[in-house]
Amino acid sequence: MVSRSGRYVLVFNGEIYNAPELAKTVQLAEGNWTGHSDTEVLLELIDQHGLANTLPRCNGMFALALWDTIEHRLHLARDRVGIKPLYIGQQGGVLAFASELKAIRCLPEFPLNIDRSALHAYVNHGYVPGPASIVANVRKLPPGHLASISCSGSGGLDVHEEAWWSLEPNIRHDLDYQQAVQQTESLLLDSTRLRLNSDRPLGILLSGGIDSTLVAVMATQAGSNRPRTFSIGFEQEGYDESAYAADIAAHLNTDHVEHIMTSQDVLDLVPRMSLMFDEPFSESSQLPTALVFAKAASDAVVCLSGDGGDELHAGYVRYEWAMRFWNRMRFCPRPLRKVLGSTAACCPGFATGSIGRFLNAIVPKRMRVRNPEDKWNRAASLVQSKDFDALYHQMVSLWHGMDLVIDGQGASHCRHREVGDELGTWHRMMYRDFHDYLPDDILVKVDRTSMAVGVEARVPMLDHRLVELAWSLPIEIKRKGQSGKSILKSVLENCLPRHLWDRPKQGFSVPLGSWLKGPLRSWAEDMLDENRMKQQGYFRSDPIRHEWKTHLSGAADRSARLWPILMFQAWLEANG
Numbered sequence: 001m002v003s004r005s006g007r008y009v010l011v012f013n014g015e016i017y018n019a020p021e022l023a024k025t026v027q028l029a030e031g032n033w034t035g036h037s038d039t040e041v042l043l044e045l046i047d048q049h050g051l052a053n054t055l056p057r058c059n060g061m062f063a064l065a066l067w068d069t070i071e072h073r074l075h076l077a078r079d080r081v082g083i084k085p086l087y088i089g090q091q092g093g094v095l096a097f098a099s100e101l102k103a104i105r106c107l108p109e110f111p112l113n114i115d116r117s118a119l120h121a122y123v124n125h126g127y128v129p130g131p132a133s134i135v136a137n138v139r140k141l142p143p144g145h146l147a148s149i150s151c152s153g154s155g156g157l158d159v160h161e162e163a164w165w166s167l168e169p170n171i172r173h174d175l176d177y178q179q180a181v182q183q184t185e186s187l188l189l190d191s192t193r194l195r196l197n198s199d200r201p202l203g204i205l206l207s208g209g210i211d212s213t214l215v216a217v218m219a220t221q222a223g224s225n226r227p228r229t230f231s232i233g234f235e236q237e238g239y240d241e242s243a244y245a246a247d248i249a250a251h252l253n254t255d256h257v258e259h260i261m262t263s264q265d266v267l268d269l270v271p272r273m274s275l276m277f278d279e280p281f282s283e284s285s286q287l288p289t290a291l292v293f294a295k296a297a298s299d300a301v302v303c304l305s306g307d308g309g310d311e312l313h314a315g316y317v318r319y320e321w322a323m324r325f326w327n328r329m330r331f332c333p334r335p336l337r338k339v340l341g342s343t344a345a346c347c348p349g350f351a352t353g354s355i356g357r358f359l360n361a362i363v364p365k366r367m368r369v370r371n372p373e374d375k376w377n378r379a380a381s382l383v384q385s386k387d388f389d390a391l392y393h394q395m396v397s398l399w400h401g402m403d404l405v406i407d408g409q410g411a412s413h414c415r416h417r418e419v420g421d422e423l424g425t426w427h428r429m430m431y432r433d434f435h436d437y438l439p440d441d442i443l444v445k446v447d448r449t450s451m452a453v454g455v456e457a458r459v460p461m462l463d464h465r466l467v468e469l470a471w472s473l474p475i476e477i478k479r480k481g482q483s484g485k486s487i488l489k490s491v492l493e494n495c496l497p498r499h500l501w502d503r504p505k506q507g508f509s510v511p512l513g514s515w516l517k518g519p520l521r522s523w524a525e526d527m528l529d530e531n532r533m534k535q536q537g538y539f540r541s542d543p544i545r546h547e548w549k550t551h552l553s554g555a556a557d558r559s560a561r562l563w564p565i566l567m568f569q570a571w572l573e574a575n576g
Helices: 019-023 038-049 051-057 101-105 116-125 177-195 210-221 242-252 263-276 286-296 309-313 317-329 334-345 349-362 372-382 388-395 421-451 464-470 486-493 512-517 521-527 530-536 541-553 559-575
Strands: 008-016 060-068 073-078 087-091 094-098 138-140 145-151 157-163 202-205 228-234 255-261 302-304 456-458
Touching: 008 038, 019 038, 038 051, 038 060, 051 073, 051 145, 073 094, 087 101, 094 101, 101 138, 116 559, 177 210, 177 464, 177 486, 202 210, 202 286, 210 242, 210 302, 210 309, 210 486, 228 242, 228 286, 242 255, 255 286, 263 286, 263 559, 286 421, 309 421, 309 464, 309 486, 317 388, 317 421, 334 372, 372 388, 388 421, 421 456, 512 521, 512 541, 512 559, 521 541, 521 559, 530 541, 530 559, 541 559
Parallel strands: 202 228, 202 302, 228 255, 302 456
Antiparallel strands: 008 060, 060 073, 073 145, 087 094, 087 138, 145 157
């Protein structure tokens, strides 16, 4: 779209939710609007106030490219938290940008040259941490950043990149708990109201957890008349929460759609994953997420999703485990901890697995541990950590430092400054996840699986006003009563009977281990063929084959480690 003055040309992907309010500030003669799009509002605001002054006024999700015909300068910008993707390729004097990596790879300057350092990070985390991408010479523009590019006098490119928004944790102590609850509820209601504005059919993803339930409640309070809700269940006991979602939907009187995921669904979906995701990606919940969007697509073009609450309100169980583990071991001298860890690691797997299964059979259900042998080995590794940050890094790593990538550099792709000790260990974990796990894993999953079926996913909890409020609150408020997400729970308690949502956190976990031994076994065996891996030259096959045999034997569930390898192999087959 070209501005009225002719100076700017804009390519825009996303939504500006407060565009109607912004339009009132644009100086245009009555009736001079060409249409009603947020793109036009954005473009005219930029023309009148400049890009740097316009971006902070926008409430939305977006990636944009703006060409200045006077200064001959290209500007690339991405929304605050990274809901929408933006790739930049630079090779010699050629620069390319796109929302999809495959678009850049169509150019001869950007062949499939795997970045081994990015591959190493992917294997350990299940996603490629930005700003790197899996392809050499192509990177992601970080969330909340603006890049300005022009031709230099020597014929090269001058690229200047800076943050137009950054998360600056500034803990406030002037809000008491009830004030924090009231402000959160008010902002969440307004955020949801903004995202309900659509001239197309709208739905809500409802898992039955706190976050998605809150979004559904806010949607009904904001005036959505009997919204359609969608949930996915599983045939396997211990993973299916669809009954909870159904109870909540009945209480809210939504038009509820439920689908139980079958083995055939899994077989149908797996080959499509490599087409949905530009880079190898192995968040196992990608499968049910893709399925729920596919089911929603026939009835809704816009869907609200409840992502973001865990990173903002200390909701992940691993935060609690990390703190408990560290507080119990930190006073023990590290040399002694290293000896204890090494000794524990030597315990035979069959022994720890057998003990774990025996204990699971006699303890209450809420205290049972999945995959006890893996938990034992992880604990043996964690106990040797030099400090808390190293412990948390180990906790979120899948292969515990094992170097599987042939000639992998193993370099860190951290793009954000470290959080100072003054914020404490809880906020350091949350800060890391907000800047890496959230944009490069959770939001990638939601964006790619929704767009693959033509559904626009909107995330009310990641409204920047809610983000900034959450990061201003002390951890004591976020974890009142030693429970994560206490503020969100209090908001929900004001709106919904407690028995509908108050239960142990499960997360969107899937029975991946049984799928790999069942419907996906033949496919996985082919992907993990020893000769195939040796010919490709990316992975050391021996440790991978060992883990695969261990998984098939039933001695331990190795699906979390194997899934990144399998997804890379499938991605390479589809893109190589």
